[in-house]
Amino acid sequence: MEVKEPQAPQLGQLVRNLRGRDEGKIAVIVGIQDERFVLIADGDKRKFDQPKKKNVLHLELLPRHSEEVADSLRETGRVTNGKLRYAITKYVESQPTAEAQEKGE
Template identity: 40%
Template structure:
């Protein structure tokens, strides 16, 4: 992770592009300034979206997803949808 500010398992919201306002979970880094993100619906774990770090805002960390990603495995699309739904309900993202 290049700058140490965004970690795998963190919830981010897109601020630019056609998907502005959309929430994603960070799966990892592609290049020093590019994140791999998924939402479990349109962008699944099998084909994550590449998103520039400058085009997202950070939100809370989904602890269960961070543990799964730290273990070296990918979460399921259902895990991602549940984490995003929980964040939307609490109003943090």
């Protein structure tokens, strides 16, 4: 049996919280502290200036990556809360609703 290596988190990658108060919420990685911890923000409840330190094991790394957020972080070291909200909204709108998934659409 082959064991898959966990994917390494990247700046600008969208994640879903699996544990804690914000369980089920989507956020964006705005900082990487080491191979175990990242900083996440959503631009709404959790602003860029006050990111949440989160264990990677408590996050689901989503296949979506926001180049706009990553480029802004690389160029200036900052990102606006509006860009974070936009990236999350764009991802959520691109996902089929739970009702559509149940119906097989």
